[in-house]
Each structure stands twice: as structure tokens, then as C-alpha cells.
Amino acid sequence: MGFARTCSVALVGVEGVVVEVQADLEPGVAAFTLVGLPDKSLIESRDRVRAAVVNSGSEWPQKKLTVGLSPASVPKGGSGFDLAVACAVLGAAELIDPRELTDLVMIGELGLDGRVRPVRGVLPAVLAAADAGYRQVVVPERTAAEASLVPGVSVLGVRSLRQLIAVLTDGPVPEEDEADEPGRPDPLLAGLVVPGAGSCAGPPPEGRPPDLAEVAGQHGARRALEIAAAGRHHIFLKGPPGAGKTMLAERLPGLLPPLSPKESLEVTAVHSVAGMLPPGQPLVSRPPYCAPHHSATMASLVGGGSGLPRPGAVSLAHRGVLFVDEAAECSAKVLDALRQPLEAGHVVVARAAGMMRLPASFLLVLAANPCPCGRYGTVAGGCECRPSSITRYRARLSGPLMDRIDLRIAVEPVARSELVAGTRGESTATVADRIRAARERAAHRFEGTPWHTNNEVPGHELRTRWSVAPGALVQAERDLENGLLTARGLDRVLRVAWTAADLAGHDRPTAEDVDWALELRTGVRRGVPVAVSRS
Numbered sequence: 001m002g003f004a005r006t007c008s009v010a011l012v013g014v015e016g017v018v019v020e021v022q023a024d025l026e027p028g029v030a031a032f033t034l035v036g037l038p039d040k041s042l043i044e045s046r047d048r049v050r051a052a053v054v055n056s057g058s059e060w061p062q063k064k065l066t067v068g069l070s071p072a073s074v075p076k077g078g079s080g081f082d083l084a085v086a087c088a089v090l091g092a093a094e095l096i097d098p099r100e101l102t103d104l105v106m107i108g109e110l111g112l113d114g115r116v117r118p119v120r121g122v123l124p125a126v127l128a129a130a131d132a133g134y135r136q137v138v139v140p141e142r143t144a145a146e147a148s149l150v151p152g153v154s155v156l157g158v159r160s161l162r163q164l165i166a167v168l169t170d171g172p173v174p175e176e177d178e179a180d181e182p183g184r185p186d187p188l189l190a191g192l193v194v195p196g197a198g199s200c201a202g203p204p205p206e207g208r209p210p211d212l213a214e215v216a217g218q219h220g221a222r223r224a225l226e227i228a229a230a231g232r233h234h235i236f237l238k239g240p241p242g243a244g245k246t247m248l249a250e251r252l253p254g255l256l257p258p259l260s261p262k263e264s265l266e267v268t269a270v271h272s273v274a275g276m277l278p279p280g281q282p283l284v285s286r287p288p289y290c291a292p293h294h295s296a297t298m299a300s301l302v303g304g305g306s307g308l309p310r311p312g313a314v315s316l317a318h319r320g321v322l323f324v325d326e327a328a329e330c331s332a333k334v335l336d337a338l339r340q341p342l343e344a345g346h347v348v349v350a351r352a353a354g355m356m357r358l359p360a361s362f363l364l365v366l367a368a369n370p371c372p373c374g375r376y377g378t379v380a381g382g383c384e385c386r387p388s389s390i391t392r393y394r395a396r397l398s399g400p401l402m403d404r405i406d407l408r409i410a411v412e413p414v415a416r417s418e419l420v421a422g423t424r425g426e427s428t429a430t431v432a433d434r435i436r437a438a439r440e441r442a443a444h445r446f447e448g449t450p451w452h453t454n455n456e457v458p459g460h461e462l463r464t465r466w467s468v469a470p471g472a473l474v475q476a477e478r479d480l481e482n483g484l485l486t487a488r489g490l491d492r493v494l495r496v497a498w499t500a501a502d503l504a505g506h507d508r509p510t511a512e513d514v515d516w517a518l519e520l521r522t523g524v525r526r527g528v529p530v531a532v533s534r535s
Contacts, residue, residue, distance in 0.1 A: 002061075004091025004098035007105045007134065008084035009125035010069075010076045013349075013356035014273050014311065016121075016128025018105065020070045021081065023088035028064035034085075036069025039077035048079070048110050049086045056114035056162040061093040075354060079109035080119040083138065086110060086161055087168070100168045105129040105137045107147075114161040115176070118142040120277075124269040126150045138164060146272065146282040149265065212251045213427040217418035218244050224409045224520055226431055229255035230438040231454040231499030233492075234342065234364040234404060236327075236397075239411030241374045245367040248411070249291075249323045252365060254428040256287040256320070257436055263319045266359060270318055274311045288320035290362075294329040302337050302347050303358050309349040314341050317362040328368040332396045338364065342404045366405065368397065378413065406455070406492045407520045438502035454498045459491030468497065468509040476514055484522065493517045 002025040009016040019036075032046045053060055067085055069076050084106040091098040107125050109117040118140040126137050126147045136154045139147045144157030158164045159176040166173045215222065221237065225248055228235045237245040259267060267284045271277045277284070292301060292313045299305060303312035313322060324330065341347040341360035348357050370376040371390045376383040385393075402408075442454055445466070451457050476493055479485045485493065496517035497509035506513065518524070 002092040002094055004088050004096075004101055006084050006088050006091070006101035007129070008081045008107060009105060009128050010074050011078075011121045011125060011273060012074070012354065013309065013358050014121075014124050014269050014315075015356070016125045017071075017074050018129055018132045018134070019074065019076060019081070021084040021088045021106075022068045022070065023085070023092040024066045024068070025061055025092045026064045026066070030062045031064050033064075033066045034069075035066065036072045037075055038069060038081075039075070041079055042076055042081055045079060045082050045085055045110075048082055048112060049089065051112040052082070052110035052114045052161050053086055053090065055112065056160065056165065058090060058095055058165065059093075061089065065089065065092075078119060079117075080107050080121070080125070082110040083108035083116060083161070083164070087164065090165065096165065096168050103134065103136060105134045106139075107137065108140045108158075110161060116140045116158050116160055116164070120275045121269075121273040122146045123149060123265070123272045123282075126153060126155075127265070127269065129153070143282075146268070146277070149268070149283055209254045209428070210247070210251045211428050212255070212431055213424045215244055215247050215251065215425060217414040218248065218411060219425075221248055221409050221411050222425065222431075224407050225252055225255065226435060226503065227496060227499055227520065228252065228363065228365075228407055229432075230435045230503055231406075231442070231495060232363050233406035233455050233496055233499065235366070235407040235409065236402070236405045237365065237367045237409050237411050238370060240378050240413055241369060243411040243413050245411050246323075246325055249321070249325070249365045249367060250289070251428060252323075252363070253287050253289040253321050255432050255435055256363075257432070257439055258285055259287060259319055267319050270311050270315050270359060274316060276316060288317055289323065290317040290320065291323040291325065294324070294326040296330070296334065298331075298334045298337050301334055302341070302360075303349045304351070309351055309356055309358075311358055312347075314338065314347055314360040314362060315358040318359045320362060321365060322362045323365045323367070325367045326369075327366040328393050328396050330396065332398060335396065335401055336398055339401055339404060364405070366397070403486055403488055404492075406496050408523055409520070410523060434503060438499065441502045441505075442498070454495045454502070457495065459488070459494070462491060462494050462498070466498070466508070468494070468514065469511065472497075472509055472511040472514045474511070476518055479518065479522070489521065493521055496520060 005020055005022040008019050008021055010019045034043060034046055050060055067088065087096060087101055087106060090096045091101045107119065107122060109119050111117055122139055122143040123146050127150055129137055130150050130153050135152065137147060138156045138158060141157035141159045144155050147155045163173050163176060224235060227233060229252060237248060239245055264283050264285055267288060268277065271284060290313050301313045303309045303315060327335065342364060345361035346357055347360040371383055371385045372393050373383055373385050375381065376385060376390060443452055446452060476490055480490050497514045500513040500516055501509040
């Protein structure tokens with residue numbers, strides 16, 4: 001009779017639950033039973049673990065073996081339990097001192113040859129272990145850098161089960177040859193990245209990012225983009241095809257400041273679970289950019305899938321930009337699913353297998369044509385759409401969704417003179433410097449509060465705690481009385497006005513700041529535009 005236990009982590013969304021892996025050996029007919037609500041891939045670990053132990057030079061116990069995963073009520077899946085199961089079995093067989101396993105958390109998949117293969121979700125798993133009080137974790141060597149991002153945790157990266165056995169028994173650690181050949185993809189990394197990630201691959205691609213100076217004309221839209229980046233305000237770009245809506249949206253992530261250490265861990269955890277974390281990049285430091293196709297389903301946008309839900313586009317864009325192009329071609333139900341995460345900053349997905357909360361604090365950019373043919377209201381004209389078609393087309397963007405959009409910008413076609421002149425506008429770096437200065441003003445104002453940007457401040461706090469200049473809200477209050485603004489709309493106008501004031505270097509919003517915010521929201525021109533500080 002032998003007994004041993006160690007720990008691993010079960011992931012539920014992007015949150016982890018520490019699972020105790022117990023192994024018990026009893027006299028009787030040789031059998032291997034795995035209990036504790038395992039899924040299909042975890043049940044198959046019995047064959048992987050047996051082969052890995054034998055091929056690592058250890059003897060498989062020929063007794064009745066029961067492995068339990070506790071708590072049994074938590075659904076468990078994936079191959080990340082293999083390493084813990086193998087060590088618990090070896091501990092029960094007294095090939096490893098069971099006392100060496102008690103305080104360890106082990107995460108990793110075993111190949112049949114005993115190699116330890118990396119799995120997705122190492123960062124949130126180690127975070128969960130650290131929160132539970134564990135200070136020593138064993139992970140595959142290829143994901144040791146990711147696990148080391150968690151402070152206060154000692155990380156051991158191993159290439160094979162043979163190496164781990166040697167460490168736990170104080171024996172000489174064998175050298176393991178690299179399995180991959182030079183110039184060929186590493187097969188061990190195949191499980192880390194989901195193929196076909198497309199434009200929702202999370203972090204921006206390496207190389208030179210798109211520069212705002214490449215956008216010809218569009219002075220009003222560029223200034224609105226600066227407001228959106230400075231205050232994290234949602235923006236709607238409407239204009240004919242070829243006007244530059246997509247170009248503007250693609251340059252928005254470059255205007256956002258780098259992620260803070262806490263935000264980087266949040267974003268990296270989501271992308272690690274989703275399999276979107278590029279190999280060799282253990283930490284995401286730049287705001288992600290996600291641009292799903294307009295035919296995306298609700299499950300792909302907000303999260304879903306068979307069994308427990310997986311992160312969707314709104315979570316992959318957490319702390320970054322979610323760009324929905326051709327928004328009027330999307331399903332109205334899919335677009336309306338964005339309403340709750342836009343307000344709450346997270347999404348709660350309920351399925352029969354369970355319910356989970358996923359982070360979803362993103363900057364939304366919607367882009368659409370004015371009509372199905374795209375020529376309605378243009379100077380050239382030529383729109384052939386029926387009025388009923390235009391009405392149906394625009395109705396897909398519901399009123400409640402649009403009420404959550406702070407900035408609504410008409411992107412006009414670029415004039416010939418601007419296109420051929422070759423005059424370059426301000427670069428991304430220049431505009432980003434102003435945005436960083438505006439963020440610093442806002443952070444100083446919000447010192448001692450849980451908020452960091454103007455878009456996060458509740459309306460009540462904004463109206464009662466920080467006052468605008470006397471008489472600045474006259475026009476906004478008139479629009480509220482006339483039904484042109486909702487109460488939520490007034491709060492959003494105030495947030496944009498504060499961002500405009502931060503960019504202009506004002507201590508508080510003036511009447512010009514508020515009028516400009518009203519113009520950005522309603523599209524109705526209100527006096528003279530506010531000048532942005534160039535200092």
C-alpha cells in the first residue's frame with residue numbers, strides 16, 4: 001500500500017483552481033482508475049503517463065492504482081495534469097519521496113517518450129498557485145519564462161520526466177538533446193498556438209507599426225482618434241468605401257500608452273489561455289488589437305464553445321482595441337451582445353457546463369458605410385439604394401448600442417489636393433506624446449481613486465466631484481431637455497469634455513470643450529473647434 005499527493009491547476013476561463021492530485025496503490029489486479037470529473041483528454045492521460053514513466057527508465061507499479069483529482073466538483077480538462085499524475089504515481093510507488101511532492105505545483109503534458117511538452121495557460125495557472133500560497137512550481141522548460149512573470153514563485157523548468165525525477169531524488173540531472181532540427185518549427189510549441197488565429201491573434205505583429213502620418217487628410221477624424229486614445233472613448237467611423245476608416249483604426253493601438261505591469265499580466269493571461277501568445281514572447285507589453293470579420297458569431301465575439309466557454313474577441317482585445325469593420329453588415333444580435341461588456345468591462349458567459357467571468361475592458365471602434373452601396377450622401381452621389389434598404393442597413397446599429405459610443409465621426413473622401421500633395425501629417429510618435437501627457441494629467445486628478453482614465457469615471461462622480469467651468473453645460477443641458485441626449489449620453493459628453501480639456505492643458509472643461517464633445521457625439525457643429533495643446 002502506498003499513497004502520495006501533489007498539486008496541479010485546473011483553469012476555468014482565465015482563472016485557476018488548485019487541484020490536489022492523489023495517487024493510491026493497493027494490492028490487487030493491475031488497473032489504472034482516474035476519478036475527479038476528468039474530461040476526455042484527461043482520461044487519455046493514463047496511457048500517456050504509463051508510457052512516459054516506462055520510457056523514462058522507471059518501473060510502472062503492477063498494482064491497483066487509483067488517481068483522484070480533488071476537489072471533484074471542479075471540471076478538469078486538458079493535458080496539463082500529466083506531470084503531476086506521473087509524479088504522484090511514482091511517489092505512491094516510493095520511487096520518489098512523497099514528502100518532496102507535497103508542496104509542489106506541477107503543470108505540463110507528457111509525451112510518450114517522457115519529454116515534457118508545454119501547455120496553454122501557464123501564467124494564470126501559476127498566478128492561481130501563488131494566490132493559494134504555493135511558492136514552488138514545475139513547468140515545461142519552454143514556458144518557464146512565462147511562469148517566472150509571477151513574483152514570489154520559484155520556477156523549475158524541465159525538459160523531461162527523467163530530469164524531474166533526478167531533481168526530486170537528488171541524482172545527477174541528465175542532459176536532454178533538443179528535439180527540433182535547425183531551421184524547422186519546434187514540434188514542442190505546437191500546442192501553445194491555436195492555428196488560424198487570424199486578426200484576433202492578440203498582440204500587434206512584430207515589425208514597423210502603421211504610422212498615423214501615412215493617413216492623408218482626415219484632420220477631423222485624426223483629432224477624434226486622439227481623443228479616443230487619450231480617454232479610452234469608443235468611436236464610430238462612418239464614411240464611403242476608401243475614405244480611410246480602416247487605416248485610422250489600425251493606427252489607434254500605436255497611440256495608446258504601453259501596458260502597465262498589472263495590465264500586461266492580465267492581457268498575457270487571456271492570450272495564454274486562448275493560445276494566442278506568440279512563442280518567445282512571454283509578456284504582452286503593448287495594447288492588443290483584434291479585428292474579427294463581420295460574419296463573426298456571438299460565441300466567437302463574447303466567448304463560448306463546447307463545454308466551458310473560451311475567451312472571445314472582446315476578451316482578446318482586453319486593454320486594447322476591438323475593431324468591428326463593416327459593422328452594419330454584422331448581425332444585430334451579435335452587435336448588441338457588446339452592450340454589457342462596454343458598460344461593465346467584463347463579460348459573464350453562462351453555459352450548461354458552467355458560468356465564468358472573462359475580462360473585456362476594450363476600446364471599441366465601429367466602422368460602417370452610409371448605405372449598402374456606400375455612396376449615399378457623397379459629393380459624387382450615384383446611390384442606388386432604396387430608402388427602405390438604407391433604413392434596414394442602419395437599423396442594425398441599435399440605439400442602445402450607439403448610446404454607448406462616445407464619438408461619432410463622418411469620414412469624408414480624401415480631396416485630390418490632399419492626396420497628391422504628399423504632405424505628411426503628424427506622426428504616431430508625436431500624437432502619442434500628447435496623449436501620454438493628457439493621461440498623466442488625468443492620473444494626477446484621479447490620484448487616490450480606482451480610476452485611471454476619463455472613460456472609467458462613473459457619471460455621478462464626474463458631476464459632483466469635479467465641476468466644469470461656469471456656464472459650460474448650457475448647450476448640453478438644453479439638448480438633454482429636448483431629448484437629443486440621454487442621461488448616459490450627458491455623462492459620456494462630460495467624459496469626452498474632460499479628455500479634451502486634458503489635451504488642451506485646461507484645468508477643467510470650458511464651454512468650448514463641452515461643445516466640441518457634443519459635436520463629436522451628435523455630429524452637429526457647435527461653434528469653433530477646440531485647439532489641442534502642442535506643447
